[in-house]
Amino acid sequence: MPTASIISTLGAGSGIDTKQLVSDLVDAQYAAQTAKYETNSEKLEAQISSVGELLSGITGFSNALKSRASDGSLTTQPTVSDSSILSVSAQSGAALKGLDTQIEVRQLASAQVSSSEVIADPQAHIGTGTLTLAFGTAEVADGEMTGFTPGATSVDIAIGEEDGSLQGIADAINAADAGVTASILTDADGARLVLKSATGAAQAFTLTATETEGDEGLAALNVGVGATGTSIGTAAADAIVAVDGVAVRRSTNSMGDLIPGVDIDLARASPGTLVKLGVRQPTAALSGIVSDFVDTFNEYLGMVREATDPSSGTLASDSAVRTLSRSLGGMTLQKLVPDAAPGVPSTLAEIGVATNRDGTLSIDAERLAAVLASNPQAVEKMFSASAGLPKKLAEIADAAANAKTGLAASETRFNDRQEELDESREKALADAETMRTRLTQQYAAMEARVASYRSTQDFLKQQVDAWNGAND
Template identity: 50%
Template sequence: MSIATTLGVGSGIDTTQLVTNLVSAQREAKDTIFKAKTEKLTTQISGISQLKSGILNFSTALTSLIAGGTLTTQPTTSDANAISVAGIAGVKPSGAASQIEVKQLAAAQSVSSKAFADANTPLGTGKLTFTFGNATVDSATSTMTGFDAKALPAAISIDIDSSNNSLSGIAAAINKQATGMTATVVSDATGARLVIKGATGDAAAFTINATETAGAEGLAQLNYGPGATSGAVLNQAAGDAIVTFDGLTVRRPSNSISDLVTGATLTLKSVTTSKVVIGSSQPTSSLSAAVSDFVGAYNELLGIVAEQTDKDTGSLNGDSSVRTMMSMLAKLTSTPLVAGGSPSTLAELGVSTNRDGTLSVDTGRLNKAVAANPAAVEAMFNPTQKSSSSLVGIVSLVSATKPGTYAVTDLVAATGGKLTGSAVPTAFDMPLVLDATNNVFNVALDGKTPVAVTVPAGSYASGADFAAALNDAIQNNTSITVLASIGWDGDHLTAASKTLGSTSRIEIGAADATVSDLLGLTNATRATGTNASGKIDSVAAVSSGSLLFAASSSAAKGLTIQPLAGATSATITVDRGLLNALNDVASSLTASGGALYSANERLTKAQKDVEAQKTKLDESSAKMKANLTRQFAAMDSRVAAYKSTQSFLEQQVDAWNNSNR
């Protein structure tokens, strides 16, 4: 029998309950304190979480509003049925109207086979080769009478065997190729036909040439090109889009055009008989509404703050993190959102702070500011960065650099590695004849392993002809991942790597020594590329290839630019905009080390400390209970012994009394 179950046997007292009551009495006050602390900390942590969610939701809502494009100037069209327009992210329309006429829509070449019984009819096996280039088409007969093959995109060959030699199998094989071609099987009352369509544009025409397996002929029924007979027929010829842009006739390979009107992508839908005006529209009403919406969202966030800091019911009343948050938010109305100019702050738009910290907006003053300078108000909402020179591009994100105006000076653009052959004035007095014995050239770009490049065999009458052939051979070699440019300048070969910077270099050598001497490659001179250089905000920039990074010690820290050839200087303007200003506040408060983040960490630690103290109290109470149990057990044992002695003595007294009678 255990001590716990025997307690009280000797004394008759319920010492088990007595021990429990004594332990409970000892810890009752502390339990009450711990419970109160835990409840308060839990409420405070919940309050901090609500504030974090509030500021982040505020930031997210503004991000979504701006991303929707309703607060930026958008391109417009006078006839969306002929030309539709869409804005280009990050590029503001110029504001100047342009007049465009669509003379011809871009078209894709389409050819079809003759009709077969069904889509599963086998045609034969072998190989289909597709070559791309410009075609001459007889419009009267819809036949291709001439074809000028292009190096890019390179010709492709598709293997056709017994597993895919049906119309549907060939269509699937064509669709697997990343060439822009599509193939479908079209069936009607006459049977099934294979329809093959290319990309749009004059240069996207194609020929089809079948190499048939002996004994399994039939693929030649798909041949198409000049001189092809009994093969596919032309449904539609390839063609460029032709438009007049403010009177200038231009051609484009696609009906989607993004390089004519600044900040707009044009989608050509039909030929026009009159000019379509492409302009722009500033979002004045949306900007006014956005300011009012911002004020409303700000006040909603302050409502959460007020609830958490109420002097009677607020769990965060007097918390330093909330004061920090309020201080940062209060500065938003006076924070310059654009560099220079006016208006540049929300206060200048009529947004003011009330005595209780909430915001209000003077709609009359707001509408007047938007009407007078919509571009400035638009810039206040949309973070932008711009360069005063078209030769100096900005590569970094707008949020990477603090707002301001930065001068970039002493610019020198990066260069690529070059090779200049020695002068060979008589190299092509006789045609240069290349065949399988001497048409291999070793090309190494940017320090990579040399690649053997084969120039097509043939007779080359000029340096320009040879340079063009070598250039195409390099471009079409899949083992070469870096682009190069080959040319012939007067009496010598020139070659340049298209990568820029100190790692850029190019090496070309003919495998045949005689050809190497003849082309001036044996004694060619070579120059390694150089990195860009210059200063950003009067501090020497850190260079890497064609890019310049503002030094970490510079006020322009985070800015990255790319000067092009001819660039010498520029002015970079960074406007943070309301979005980045609010994001900065949200990030400063919630990121590691921020006020709300630190408050959450502090409260969570305090909560863990209370739990640790409760654990210690549990351990102390358990020890106290064990000690009291042992003590009462000892007492009860002694009481039991006393009772036993008492009983013995009583028996002896009774015995004595009986013997004396």
């Protein structure tokens, strides 16, 4: 008999609600296991959630501090008196102080730019052969190269039948990657081949054709002394700048070797104009980051203390959280600038950040202001992106994320326990269903027997009643 049919007949013979009885017996048998599962599951879910929040919190705290320390707002920056002439920026890791320099931009570095005469159809065949590109220094006047001193570099570029058009020649030059960029400039009159070198006086170039006999035409693109089919729009030249009156040359307009720790980008030449370079110290930004660090630290510490509360904390007995708490507790006394000279602040405590009795941090505003006024470089070093406080906090975050000993290990352990608990619950549910089926079948058999007994009883009663009626 199917289980559904058995269940529907339970109680039919005895009058007892055996269906409810079976349910009550099964529930009673597994009540303790169910209650234990619910309790343990709720505890594990709370632990998993709590450890996840703490791990995410310390990682986010560390990343935010590192990002802030890397954006340049906490480091001394160079300044210029006229940014239309040149711009400056601090090199990574540079310690700038006492910068007092004057720069005169006498000439910008430029590239040689040549152009051919107009060709009506850029796809039309011009010729084949070899183009030899040679680099050196040149004299240019009125768009013509009047002199050229070759250097040690030259490149041969083969121009075959498939490359013989203006566009094909430009593509072949670019494919050679020889230091000159070719492009096609088109206007209403037609197309021109434009060649451009890198900047610097030594990047002047000539282009000389060796033509295939019977397929001449490449010589029209020659660039150099006596070339008639091309003109020089811009001559190759070095940048000339005077640093505190001393003139120097550079092949580009971006230079990082004139002033230690400073990158300079030239915008325009202005002979006779002196641009003054100085520094701007990030005093306000440093004061702000100290305040932000303390506020964030205290907020995160509150999360840790709530999780480790002896009576109500979900992670009160977790060793990884206790280790994290101890690491945070020693932050103000950590030496953040190992190479600091005697008397130079190197810990948070020495710039006015104190640890209170409850573990939270507070700021002595007057002391911080005094340190920022007398030694801002020391505070700046404490918040260096590659060292200092960002590095210390990153070490704590990395330890928390350790898969063997940190919060990540605790998270894995709690998840494994939850999985084991779920498997035990599934087994208990399966056992309960087995018991339910067994009891249902047993009580169904009992009900069948009771029903049979009652049928016999009813028959005998009818017979007795019949006999008694006959005797009357």
